Amino acid sequence: MAADTGTAVAPILAAEHVSLRFGGVRALTEVSFEVRRGEVFSIIGPNGAGKTSMVNCISGRYRPTEGRIRFDGADITRVPTRKRAAVGIGRTFQNLALFGHMTVLDNIMVGRHHLLKHGFWTGMPYWLGGAQQEEIRHRREVEEIIDFLEIQHVRKATAGTLSYGLRKRVELARAVALKPKLILLDEPMAGMNLEEKEDMARFILDLNEEWGMTVLMIEHDMGVVMDISHRVMVLDFGRKIAEGTPEAVLADPHVRRAYLGEADEVVHDLDEPVTA
Numbered sequence: 001m002a003a004d005t006g007t008a009v010a011p012i013l014a015a016e017h018v019s020l021r022f023g024g025v026r027a028l029t030e031v032s033f034e035v036r037r038g039e040v041f042s043i044i045g046p047n048g049a050g051k052t053s054m055v056n057c058i059s060g061r062y063r064p065t066e067g068r069i070r071f072d073g074a075d076i077t078r079v080p081t082r083k084r085a086a087v088g089i090g091r092t093f094q095n096l097a098l099f100g101h102m103t104v105l106d107n108i109m110v111g112r113h114h115l116l117k118h119g120f121w122t123g124m125p126y127w128l129g130g131a132q133q134e135e136i137r138h139r140r141e142v143e144e145i146i147d148f149l150e151i152q153h154v155r156k157a158t159a160g161t162l163s164y165g166l167r168k169r170v171e172l173a174r175a176v177a178l179k180p181k182l183i184l185l186d187e188p189m190a191g192m193n194l195e196e197k198e199d200m201a202r203f204i205l206d207l208n209e210e211w212g213m214t215v216l217m218i219e220h221d222m223g224v225v226m227d228i229s230h231r232v233m234v235l236d237f238g239r240k241i242a243e244g245t246p247e248a249v250l251a252d253p254h255v256r257r258a259y260l261g262e263a264d265e266v267v268h269d270l271d272e273p274v275t276a
């Protein structure tokens, strides 16, 4: 398991009393938590607990009915989704969101647009200078991401033709290409076989440890969550019922009760974390 990142580091993200309602449905009720800079933080909970709703509030897809979201010291509650990449938040989706007809390379390049300072018109006077340098740096960084995620062999392939595990990796590459300070991963292991899960867990850890990215992850695979998270928050019926190290959360009676309503294998998983 990953080491504890300690308490002295300022949080990169803070949710303060966040509530979200859809008509009569309370998806989130007064949820507060902090993600520390440099940690892998996971949100777990039974189906319908509010995990995706929370991530959507952070990514800007949903606006909390009440409460605030702070990122890197600034209140971003009302910052629109399209501007959250520029402040440093990247994400992947529960269901794949790639351009199936485009190549892997083009899918990754799409993620980079907001990082380019020189557009067509503003860049013209600099074309032989700054913009060209920028383009070279831009391509070099994309190649680094491709190497890192071990997708060199499919860089020219059409994304839609790849296996599910590879497509998930390309989607991660596109999110990483935004150079986010915080990356939101919504069920990165969903639908993967054991080998693909092990690879994905390794990439997430490397992103965190070598590339210095803070990771906020929703994941149902309890073994992976317990193995790679520094801290875990548990939601149940839209409320936070526990938060702490994986060991503390596993031992929490409220958490065990919340999962007792779930399938037997989940309770079994809680007792026996799997090594990723």
Ligand SMILES: Nc1ncnc2c1ncn2[C@@H]1O[C@H](COP(=O)(O)OP(=O)(O)OP(=O)(O)O)[C@@H](O)[C@H]1O
Pocket (backbone or CB within 6 Å): 022, 025, 026, 027, 045, 046, 047, 048, 049, 050, 051, 052, 053, 054
């Ligand atoms: N767009 C929406 N409109 C209406 N209700 C919604 C919407 N999105 C989520 N909900 C409701 O909010 C509650 C929390 O859903 P959410 O998808 O956040 O849970 P979850 O923990 O991510 O679940 P799962 O593990 O199944 O993905 C559920 O009752 C859900 O039906």
